[in-house]
Amino acid sequence: MKALNRRQFLRDLGISATALPFLAGLPSITGAPAPQKRQRLIIMFSPNGTVPGEFWPDQEGDGFELKSILKPLEAFKDKTLILHGIANKVRGDGDNHMRGMSCLLTCDELLKGNIMGGGGNPAGWASSISIDQEIKNFLQSRPETRTRFGSLEFGVAVPDRADPWTRMSYAGGNQPVAPVDDPHQMLSKLYGRMKDKESLVSILDDVRQDLKRVSSKLSARDKALLDQHMSLVRSLEQDLENADKQGALAHPVPQIDPSIELVNDNTPEISRIQIDLLVNALANDMARVATLQFMRSVGMAQMRWLGIEEGHHSLSHDPDDNKDSYAKLMKINTWFAGEFAYLAKRLSETPEATGEGSMLDNTLLVWTNELGKGNSHTLDDIPYVMVGGGCGFKMGRNLKFDKAAHNRLWMTVAHSMGHTGLKTFGKAELCEGGLLNLS
Secondary structure, eight states: OOHHHHHHHHHHTTOOGGGHHHHTTOHHHHOOOSOOOOOEEEEEEOOSOBOGGGTSOSSOBTSOOOOGGGGGGGGGGGGEEEEEEEEOOOOSSSOHHHHHHHTTTTOSOBOOOOEEOGGGOEEOSBSSOOHHHHHHHHHHTSGGGOOSSEEEEEEESOOSOOSTTTOOEEEETTEEEOOBOOHHHHHHHHHSOOOOGGGOOOHHHHHHHHHHHHHTTSOHHHHHHHHHHHHHHHHHHHHHHHHHHHHHHHOOOOOOOTTOOOOOTTHHHHHHHHHHHHHHHHHTTSEEEEEEEESOTTOOOBOGGGTOOSBHHHHHHSOTTOHHHHHHHHHHHHHHHHHHHHHHHHHHTSBOTTSSSBGGGGEEEEEEOSOSBTTTTBOSSOOEEEEESSSSOOOSEEEEEEEEEHHHHHHHHHHHTTOTTOOOOSSGGGGTTOSOOOO
């Protein structure tokens, strides 16, 4: 159905523009053929390195056992691909945290700048596009994979500042893309309505009659998808209200030194709301690419919900023989793994629009970090864990590489998304060796 005819059809039904986001992607309304496979990419970031001895499996291939940090992924072990030995080989200006963060997805040197890094190493923003935006642009260039937003950038407890330590997505050189870490703001972006935080009015109340009118015109499959979509939005609204009440009553943000970050104690609730919003948006085909950024590089988040008062970055600098810090870092990284597992779970229990399998079957999740290990600041052995399907990679394995440049990994991911024209990415000389063999 042509776009003009579709709009006329909706006008004839008396449908307002407010209801349109709820109807996107439903073949009964759009007149499009039955949906084909929707291949998606989600990149999740957590900061300050990992605890290698509790992260990397000892065994290679498919006979591996998950170490303690990755235990939350046990239910998805057969859909998990662990990549050991991927290195960020980008050098140049900035400290390792800066290059670890802003070169993580761009794979190229930082621009010259006056933002002072550790050890007196100044730098500016990234000098080129990030892989999420590169793949988004490719998908948006093709009518059959074009979506409303192309990509969505979610944040959880990202501080209110902008510098190379806080940005991993770039639309191009010197063009950082800020993640949205306020669920109200993201809800407004997705559905085009601003809501007062103190009196969040149900979005569905405004469009209920429109959706009821359209429902009679839908196929049984589309009607089920719409019902599921409406129920999830209602649940998200209630979660937002509950999180607001908890945040307002339990732990207001104090006025503290700007060099200290204090993450609100409702961060776990906000994380789940953001993940639910992300899955909801992709289920409604608003985007095929998304990022989920937890905090920032060098972040001093205090994770009191885990019984931890110290800042994450300070803990990550403690020596390995500090048993107390070691145990706390294990807790922190296991919590991140649990959020990654929750994302996989939500996708696995959401039916694919084609009616075949779940969204996880066609979505590649990648969890990564800016460092391999916090107290050494190494850019070798960057954690990369993939979960999902639809990428053509053979999952259920632990693979070891010999310091393979992460440029090659992101090129491989781009090719798996159909972007086979990409011959190099980021710093061209670091692409030597070509694609990684993940099949």
